[in-house]
Amino acid sequence: MNGLQFDPARPLDLIAVGRLCIDLNANETGRPMEETLTFTKYVGGSPANIVIGTARLGMRTGFIGKIADDQMGRFIRTYLQNNGIDDSQVTVDRTGAVTGLAFTEIKSPQECSILMYRDHVADLLLTTEEISEEYIQKSKALLISGTALAQSPSREAVFLALEFARKHNVTTFFDLDYRPYTWKSAAETAVYYNLAAEKCDCIIGTREEFDSMENLYNEKGADDEATASRWFSHRAKLVVIKHGGSGSISYTADGKKHRSGIFPAKVLKTFGAGDSYASAFIHSLMRGDTVSEAMRRGSASASIVISRHSCSDAMPTLDELEAFLSTNEEVGSGLD
Ligand SMILES: Nc1ncnc2c1ncn2[C@@H]1O[C@H](COP(=O)(O)OP(=O)(O)O)[C@@H](O)[C@H]1O
Numbered sequence: 430m431n432g433l434q435f436d437p438a439r440p441l442d443l444i445a446v447g448r449l450c451i452d453l454n455a456n457e458t459g460r461p462m463e464e465t466l467t468f469t470k471y472v473g474g475s476p477a478n479i480v481i482g483t484a485r486l487g488m489r490t491g492f493i494g495k496i497a498d499d500q501m502g503r504f505i506r507t508y509l510q511n512n513g514i515d516d517s518q519v520t521v522d523r524t525g526a527v528t529g530l531a532f533t534e535i536k537s538p539q540e541c542s543i544l545m546y547r548d549h550v551a552d553l554l555l556t557t558e559e560i561s562e563e564y565i566q567k568s569k570a571l572l573i574s575g576t577a578l579a580q581s582p583s584r585e586a587v588f589l590a591l592e593f594a595r596k597h598n599v600t601t602f603f604d605l606d607y608r609p610y611t612w613k614s615a616a617e618t619a620v621y622y623n624l625a626a627e628k629c630d631c632i633i634g635t636r637e638e639f640d641s642m643e644n645l646y647n648e649k650g651a652d653d654e655a656t657a658s659r660w661f662s663h664r665a666k667l668v669v670i671k672h673g674g675s676g677s678i679s680y681t682a683d684g685k686k687h688r689s690g691i692f693p694a695k696v697l698k699t700f701g702a703g704d705s706y707a708s709a710f711i712h713s714l715m716r717g718d719t720v721s722e723a724m725r726r727g728s729a730s731a732s733i734v735i736s737r738h739s740c741s742d743a744m745p746t747l748d749e750l751e752a753f754l755s756t757n758e759e760v761g762s763g764l765d
């Protein structure tokens with residue numbers, strides 16, 4: 430049992446709150462960004478990628494966010510609309526803020542990095558006045574991501590969204606999404622991540638992301654079991670810890686542990702794994718699959734996306750995911 434409840438009467442399945450940005454992925458792979466000349470533009474931003482992934486799998490989705498009043502902002506809005514994502518709560522910044530950019534470098538399948546331009550970005554200017562209680566009440570679930578906690582007023586907007594979600598029994602997912610470039614200090618990150626995680630039903634992150642959140646309070650890094658029990662002492666019912674190419678592990682509040690392996694992939698780039706994993710994981714959980722099945726589907730989705738050039742655009746449809754699952758075998762996790 431995963432302990433998560435989803436109200437079937439709600440017209441929306443998943444709403445995300447957070448950043449809507451642009452990925453600029455290097456076309457020339459196998460070399461550093463100093464030597465690349467051209468990039469392909471995609472919609473990006475972790476919560477955007479996750480919602481695009483769940484929409485591609487057939488879920489009814491919406492987004493609460495702020496975009497720049499420029500061509501990039503309009504590109505993003507059109508993409509959401511073309512993917513059937515409700516954009517009624519996507520507001521336009523009128524103060525001259527810009528769209529966050531993520532330049533990605535693919536030196537090799539194992540050596541990928543992301544250069545983020547995030548000064549004066551519109552997504553962090555989302556305010557509490559732009560968080561609609563009535564809108565959140567329409568959804569079975571709400572997804573928040575850590576980077577939206579990095580600055581005010583976005584920070585306060587996210588906490589208000591969490592408050593409305595709790596008030597109206599909207600299940601909350603927290604994808605940790607730790608991006609150091611957006612934070613002033615490790616302590617600031619830890620404080621706000623902990624305050625948000627205490628209010629969430631399901632927390633998804635890598636081992637390193639949980640460490641960045643817990644190290645302020647733990648002398649040494651916690652292990653996965655300690656991480657899970659920490660968050661079960663708050664509101665969490667499900668804790669998912671991702672371990673890259675070694676797979677993932679989940680803990681449910683009933684004391685069960687679920688291990689998942691990976692699907693060997695022809696890796697083009699490793700970024701995009703987490704967002705694609707989260708989108709298929711959430712989709713699977715919300716349609717009633719077991720935690721183990723949800724992890725398996727998340728892993729499959731990740732393998733599909735890391736073998737492709739983009740993140741958002743590469744998110745598989747339900748048919749693609751089913752076809753992949755029927756022709757590929759999960760191999761055991763490297764987790765001990
Ligand atoms: N090299 C890989 N081959 C196959 N699957 C992978 C690989 N790297 C990651 N994955 C899958 O994607 C999931 C998330 O990847 P991870 O790197 O842990 O998260 P993030 O992208 O958020 O840092 C992993 O738990 C695993 O299922």
Ligand SMILES: O=C(O)C[C@@H](O)[C@H](O)C(=O)COP(=O)(O)O
Binds near residue numbers: 531701
């Ligand atoms: O989240 C961002 O701003 C960058 C993403 O759009 C980019 O596609 C990426 O880094 C996704 O990586 P993941 O977190 O490993 O899925």
